[in-house]
Amino acid sequence: MIEISKVNLELGEKVILKDISLSINKGEIAIILGPSGAGKSSILKIILGLWQPDSGKVYVDGTNITGMSEAEILPIRSKMGIVFQANALFDSLNVEDNVSYFLKEHSKLNSDKIKEKVAEILSFVNLQGTEKICIDQLSGGMKKRVAIARALSFDPDIILYDEPTTGLDPINSKSILDLIKRVSNRGATSIVVTHILNDAISIGDTLSVINEGKVVQTGTVHDMLNSGNQFVKDFFYEVYQDAALLKK
Amino acid sequence: MNNIAHSFKVKIYGLQEYSLMLVDIFKGLSKFWRTWSDAVNEMYWIGARAFLPVLLGGIFVGIILALETGHQLDHFGAKTLVGRTVSLGMIRELGPVITGLLLAARTGAKNASELGAMQISEQIDALRAFGTSPVEKLVIPRTIAAVVMFLPLTAIADMSGILSGMIVTKLSLNVDTSFFWHSALSALLMKDIFVGFIKPFFFAFFISTISCYYGFSTRGGTVALGKTVINAVVVSSLIVLVLDFIFTKVVWELL
Numbered sequence: 001m002i003e004i005s006k007v008n009l010e011l012g013e014k015v016i017l018k019d020i021s022l023s024i025n026k027g028e029i030a031i032i033l034g035p036s037g038a039g040k041s042s043i044l045k046i047i048l049g050l051w052q053p054d055s056g057k058v059y060v061d062g063t064n065i066t067g068m069s070e071a072e073i074l075p076i077r078s079k080m081g082i083v084f085q086a087n088a089l090f091d092s093l094n095v096e097d098n099v100s101y102f103l104k105e106h107s108k109l110n111s112d113k114i115k116e117k118v119a120e121i122l123s124f125v126n127l128q129g130t131e132k133i134c135i136d137q138l139s140g141g142m143k144k145r146v147a148i149a150r151a152l153s154f155d156p157d158i159i160l161y162d163e164p165t166t167g168l169d170p171i172n173s174k175s176i177l178d179l180i181k182r183v184s185n186r187g188a189t190s191i192v193v194t195h196i197l198n199d200a201i202s203i204g205d206t207l208s209v210i211n212e213g214k215v216v217q218t219g220t221v222h223d224m225l226n227s228g229n230q231f232v233k234d235f236f237y238e239v240y241q242d243a244a245l246l247k248k
Numbered sequence: 249m250n251n252i253a254h255s256f257k258v259k260i261y262g263l264q265e266y267s268l269m270l271v272d273i274f275k276g277l278s279k280f281w282r283t284w285s286d287a288v289n290e291m292y293w294i295g296a297r298a299f300l301p302v303l304l305g306g307i308f309v310g311i312i313l314a315l316e317t318g319h320q321l322d323h324f325g326a327k328t329l330v331g332r333t334v335s336l337g338m339i340r341e342l343g344p345v346i347t348g349l350l351l352a353a354r355t356g357a358k359n360a361s362e363l364g365a366m367q368i369s370e371q372i373d374a375l376r377a378f379g380t381s382p383v384e385k386l387v388i389p390r391t392i393a394a395v396v397m398f399l400p401l402t403a404i405a406d407m408s409g410i411l412s413g414m415i416v417t418k419l420s421l422n423v424d425t426s427f428f429w430h431s432a433l434s435a436l437l438m439k440d441i442f443v444g445f446i447k448p449f450f451f452a453f454f455i456s457t458i459s460c461y462y463g464f465s466t467r468g469g470t471v472a473l474g475k476t477v478i479n480a481v482v483v484s485s486l487i488v489l490v491l492d493f494i495f496t497k498v499v500w501e502l503l
Contacts, residue, residue, distance in 0.1 A: 089371075
């Protein structure tokens with residue numbers, strides 16, 4: 001379980017997060033939804049301990065990670081995998097070396113076992129046989145799958161996705177969303193940051209709508225559709241429009 | 249006024265961040281063996297691939313030094329002393345400085361652009377997320393490679409400068425090579441060689457760490473990356489000149 005309590009963050013003179021509180025239960029797909037620049041990705045970086053908040057606390061499985069040093073936070077990070085918005089694949093390495101990076105650095109598995117594990121994960125993300133391909137030879141959708149495979153390589157309990165379908169065509173987007181659901185079905189807690197409403201509705205168990213660094217509303221899709229908050233209504237206007245069209 | 253205060257604050261913050269990175273480098277040195285293969289790879293790029301520019305730089309500086317000083321000394325009938333000025337000039341000052349400036353441009357640009365691109369594409373965050381210290385993985389191998397390779401490169405610049413100076417002295421000033429060598433070697437003292445060969449270690453350390461720091465501090469897109477590379481090369485080059493002044497003025501007077 002992840003709990004964010006009254007977190008504030010400023011970068012330079014810009015306020016990024018204002019008094020953010022969120023609670024994410026084990027095994028669920030939690031969506032953090034909001035417009036670009038709302039502070040969504042910052043929440044992921046704070047959960048992972050890459051950024052420290054100015055105030056507030058972040059608990060991962062009951063452990064307060066705020067103020068921890070890089071060495072102290074390492075065991076916590078080893079429970080979390082992340083898929084970055086721009087994938088952040090190591091472009092000097094091939095697919096196999098990217099996926100096996102964590103295992104080579106931190107596990108005691110021998111090279112044969114690591115190869116076996118990489119093949120198994122690549123097969124799970126439908127990229128079997130791509131081990132020796134260089135990163136710059138992959139399409140956008142394939143890069144996203146490799147990024148997901150890398151995040152899954154050490155069987156983390158929590159997976160963070162930063163805008164997983166941004167920049168992908170509808171078919172690739174759908175396959176990535178299906179993949180996120182399949183990963184979730186393996187028991188992992190998933191936190192997905194997105195600004196794409198359809199993605200949020202199609203895979204999210206709970207949604208938290210963020211605007212200008214504040215949580216506007218948290219709840220299920222049903223709660224959002226019945227929200228009285230004007231920002232939520234504006235954000236979900238496409239759904240109302242589609243419903244109106246369907247009625248016609 | 250506010251802009252000046254803000255700019256000053258940013259510079260002090262940058263200095264603090266750079267100092268913290270240096271602390272991380274010294275802390276991480278004990279784990280260097282984990283990234284030795286990266287260091288060997290960097291040695292190839294920083295050292296072997298820089299051989300030709302350093303060789304050419306040394307040759308032309310040696311030629312210019314011999315011609316300029318030779319013609320001046322000729323007015324006083326002392327052109328046989330050209331060897332002395334060329335050897336002292338190359339070993340004490342110009343060899344290390346030319347190598348430092350060439351490598352500030354080459355290595356500085358390489359480090360700043362590579363690490364800056366990694367920062368922009370979130371690869372640095374990815375390293376941290378997967379439990380790897382970016383300083384241990386990226387800065388320490390580059391710094392060790394630079395420190396190891398700068399010394400032989402400086403020796404190449406020194407030797408090519410002295411040899412080209414000798415050839416041009418023979419061809420242009422008709423000074424016999426034995427006179428040139430006698431003058432060159434008799435003027436050289438142990439402390440000249442010591443000062444000339446201690447400089448590259450410091451140049452290498454600061455060029456590498458400063459350019460890596462600029463790479464890490466890149467924020468934004470391609471325009472920011474361009475600025476990062478410019479800043480890294482300019483500051484590294486200035487540091488080479490400042491350190492050279494410190495060595496010449498302070499260390500030299502102490503010895």
